[in-house]
Amino acid sequence: MTLTPRRHDALIALAGLLGGLVLIAFGAYDRTDSVPRWAAALPLFAMAGLELFRRTRPVWTATLGGLVLAAGLVAGSVLATLVMYTDLLYAAVLYGPPRMAKVLHLTGGATTLVLSGLTALYAEVPNALLVAGFCGLIFLAPVWTADLLRRHQDRAEAERLRAEQTALLAEMDRRAAVSAERARMARELHDVIANHLSAIAIHATGAQSVARRQDRPADDPVVAALAVVRENSVQGLAEMRRMIGLLRRGAPAGPLAVGESGEESYAAPRLAALDALLDRARAAGQEAGLAFEAASSGEPGELPAPLELAAYRIVQESLTNAVKHAAPGTVRLRVEYRPADVVVAVDSPYREDAGPGRALHGAGAGLVGMGERAELLGGDFEAGPQDGRWRVRAVLPRETKGADG
Structure with a gap:
């Protein structure tokens, strides 16, 4: 003693x-x-x-x-x-x-x-x-x-x-190097990818104008495809701006939003915005014969921003994969709010043979990213075929358990 x-x-x-x-x-x-x-x-x-x-x-x-x-x-x-x-x-x-x-x-x-x-x-x-x-x-x-x-x-x-002073100076040097690298990445994203997305959105808008001058009906497949291309390019550009703002500010940021005053603001993605994701998925998957359903249970309460961001991204990637790879049928989204964690589950009709044009470049990277997001929060993630459907399930704890959370 x-x-x-x-x-x-x-x-x-x-x-x-x-x-x-x-x-x-x-x-x-x-x-x-x-x-x-x-x-x-x-x-x-x-x-x-x-x-x-x-x-x-x-x-x-x-x-x-x-x-x-x-x-x-x-x-x-x-x-x-x-x-x-x-x-x-x-x-x-x-x-x-x-x-x-x-x-x-x-x-x-x-x-x-x-x-x-x-x-x-x-x-x-x-x-x-x-x-x-x-x-x-x-x-x-x-x-x-x-x-x-x-x-x-x-x-x-x-x-x-x-x-201690030496360690503090080393930490300051490390943060300065990280900030410089983030600024360089932001410049690259802005000068390369954001410009390409802007060009896609501009050309899609021009093509829509040509289609309107040709008096094409709204249900014309070409007009519908142009609308989907323009909407997704604009959304991708907004996400790119959000990421550029995140890298430059070093603070949490979300999809680009426009307030009543018309000024751009950056807000972290929230699960309350899942309806907008489903609407875009319905529009993009209509041609492939996909329907989307959503259900939730439990009380959300106060959710940490990292949890909402991870859950939002997992749902977004799951719906995108369903539009790309799922067989015709119904895609079901379920969000369960439990006292200790939040469960996100997405299941879609499983297509064993992707067919021509369905196996896109980069397939598999999205699953890895979803698993990493869950792991950083100390949660669990699993994805794979089950009973003729492709199931994605993530369990995200309300209190971060991961080392990097």
Whole structure:
């Protein structure tokens, strides 16, 4: 069990007090013939009481400890009292203000010189040398030790702060590099892909104008195909602008939306917009003989933005794959809101033979992307044929469990 600082100080005080009482009980203190035991015990109890505040009041305990030590030398010196006083000097340097080391060095050195000088003046030189060594052990040795330890601690703290600063600078450099790469990607998307999508939308609009001038009916397959091409190109351009805004701003962004004021805004995709996805899928899949149904259960509540974005993209990719690859029939979308997670399921008629023109370039990349989105949130994803239908199912937790969530 790890001791708290207060308990550690109490343990030191208790050990010093018990040790001193044992010495006093056996008469192991100075002037035992003239000093009663209770008089020798008084400085011992006072020094043990000061030990309780060695960490919180280091300056006061060292000052009062010197007075108690002087009283103990007069009343009858006990070794435990001397040892506890050295600990008070040690704690004053270690826990006190930085200038405390200099003060105690000066006072300890002066005390040693004065006492050894007086001894040499009124007694023999060997006695003066003994007094100098004894005073050095009492007044200087604990101060030197604590000062050395504190210097090591300060140096270690400075190294730790320097390491944190280096790590912070490295993180700032990494973020700057990521921002530069995001800006470069945004430029590439804008200059290449967005321009191509704009050209497709413009040509589709021009073709629709030509069809109107030729008085083609609205249900003409060519007119319907041009409408689908234009709508999807405009939607793709909006998504591209959203991604460019995301890369440049470094903040969550969604499909391009136009407010009542006509200003463009970027809002994260929400599951409430699934009806618009279904409408576009119905328009695109009508020629292939596809019908779309949607159902939901449970209470959505407050959903995290990453969850709604992942669910929206999974539904979008699933409906796109159904339009591309599904056999004629009904595509069913089901969203289940549960207390701990959200379940998204899409099943469509399974076509074993894609036929000419149905197996498009990049097939399979969408499934990988959907699986990665679910994995980043700590959810589960599965897709494959089952009972003659192609089933896609994703379970997305409301609380992110993935490492990169």
